[in-house]
Amino acid sequence: MSTEGPTPKKMKKIDESGDLEESRDFDAETQKALEEIDGCQNEIDALNEKASEEILKVEQKYNKLRKPFFEKRNEIIKKIPNFWVTAFANHPQVSALLDEEEEECLHYMTQLEVEEFEDIKSGYRIKFHFSKNPYFSNDVLTKEFHLGTSDPKSESTKISWSADMNLVKSARSRQEKMKQGRKRGLDVKSFFLWFEDHEDPSQDDIAEVIKDDMWPNPLQYFLVPDIEVENGVEEEEE
Amino acid sequence: MSTEGPTPKKMKKIDESGDLEESRDFDAETQKALEEIDGCQNEIDALNEKASEEILKVEQKYNKLRKPFFEKRNEIIKKIPNFWVTAFANHPQVSALLDEEEEECLHYMTQLEVEEFEDIKSGYRIKFHFSKNPYFSNDVLTKEFHLGTSDPKSESTKISWSADMNLVKSARSRQEKMKQGRKRGLDVKSFFLWFEDHEDPSQDDIAEVIKDDMWPNPLQYFLVPDIEVENGVEEEEE
Incomplete structure (x- = not known):
């Protein structure tokens, strides 16, 4: 992977021979x-x-x-049931992404991992680990960012959806409905559309929030005052 | 001087005893x-x-x-006559500050120094050294920034102006004229008004440009293509 080194201040270069001919x-x-x-x-x-x-x-x-x-x-x-879905649902920016059914799906998420590449500057990956679940057969969904070049790219695991459980499809159809309805211009809430979105990898706000805010300290988002939780994710569990 | 240490991410603190009573x-x-x-x-x-x-x-x-x-x-x-005034007059932001008479005055500037405080985070000072000149009796004019506290401050050397040579006074009178005239709302160009301005020390763009752009590499601003110089500061010298 090609990476850009530290960029020291540029100067009007004096020519190869060391002369100041151009001035x-x-x-x-x-x-x-x-x-x-x-x-x-x-x-x-x-x-x-x-x-x-x-x-x-x-x-x-x-x-x-x-x-x-x-x-x-x-x-x-891993010992705490629904730790990650609770933290996600309590996080101001991440929760804004979660459709109700997607939140159900994230109950099967057992582990989050954020790894910076060895040289730090060139990128990072976010891994979402899942237990056996009715939505897809993957164990891990990874979204990976390659930012070290002038042409930043992201890529993500192809999800093997179970029959009739494709949450990207349902997000797309919600999107279509929205376009036709009165809510035109509003973005549809969808964690999985974000996961598959690679339009502007160097400006992926959600990925950055997961890397720089959620990952460094998820406990603060798992632990919220009782009053908020009562109206939150806890009620939705069976 | 009190300084703020690195601020690690905050977390909802579990109480002193280590219990999670509040949740x-x-x-x-x-x-x-x-x-x-x-x-x-x-x-x-x-x-x-x-x-x-x-x-x-x-x-x-x-x-x-x-x-x-x-x-x-x-x-x-120091061996190069008018090095600093030339670099200043060629710098896009700094030159925008220079009134014609001020530029004359800066011909007496012999040396620039930028010093970060030992702990870096708490501030820096910019020193303008001058040779004997008709404008003021100071050898050094210093503008100093104390940014380590929640109440950032700057201060600058009191300038001992020679009789009838006070460039702050003339900048103020230009300012007054502007207010009355059609150029209302425009800022008056003045290096010395900037020098004495302490309104928002943590947002002093000119000081930052001098520290982070001019000081690291002034040669690039001294050396400009011939064509620009011919209309620039060189012509004004006697």
Whole structure:
């Protein structure tokens, strides 16, 4: 995968030979001084690049150090029924995406994982693990972002829907109805349409919210004051 | 100076005793799991804080390593007449601030310095060094930003203007004229009004442009294609 390195400030480059040919005619002394300044700039640029590399190494080191705690947390979370669907349904932006039937489906979600790629800058993937369920046969649904190039891309697992259980199809038909009805222009709520949407991978707000807000601390969204929960997801369970 | 540390993601805090009293009544097993998750979160938070500290240390280290090159660069720049006024006059944002007479005054500027405070987050200062000049008696004019608190402040050197040379006064009178004339609502161009302006220190665009764009690489603004310079500052010199 090609990635973009740290981008130090650009400068009007003095030509290969080190002359300042393209600029005004300077006297010899000024010309010499300008070349010396350019030399300083090159040293500064090299230090900037080294600083970026070291910071990246620190970030990578701490990603590794955090990993076992995220894994341990995931194991504990599995013991709590409906942890993720509750956290999703309580999250302001994520809940706005959840259609009622989709929320039913997410009751089968057992685990969330967010992995930054090794070099951090080039992208990340979000994995949704599911137990055996009536909706699809996949164990894991992954949405993956490749952002390291000038042409960012995302891709996601092809979902093997069970007969008559295709929630993307039903979201599309809701979408069609909306277009014909009075709610034209409104976006249809759908987690699975988001999952399959790859239009603007570098601006995927929901993915970013899951990565930067939900994943770092889901407990705050699982734990909400009683009063909110009573009107929330808890009631809908059988 | 009090400073704000890195702010890790906040979580709905479980009370001091470690109980989850404020949330719903959970069965004993879930309660235990939630406390274990909270324990993981605390470990993750501690790692986040350590990561921020290490990154800060890297930044401080490279600030120190870059410093001698910036100092050397400043010494070389002194050999080039009108380096800074030329760079200022060629910079899109900074030049927009320069009144004609102010530009004359900046011909006496010999040195620019930008210093981040040791802990980086808490602020920075910009120093404008001047040679003996007909406008004021100060050698150095400093504008300093203290941004580490919830109440950011800036301050600047009191300028000892020579008789009838006060450029702040003339900027103010231009301002008055503008208010009465047809150009109402337009900001008056003035480097020295900016220098004395402390209204919104955390949003001082000009200071940030000097710190983050001019200071890292002034050569690119000193060196401009001939055609632009011919209509620019060079012609105005005697």
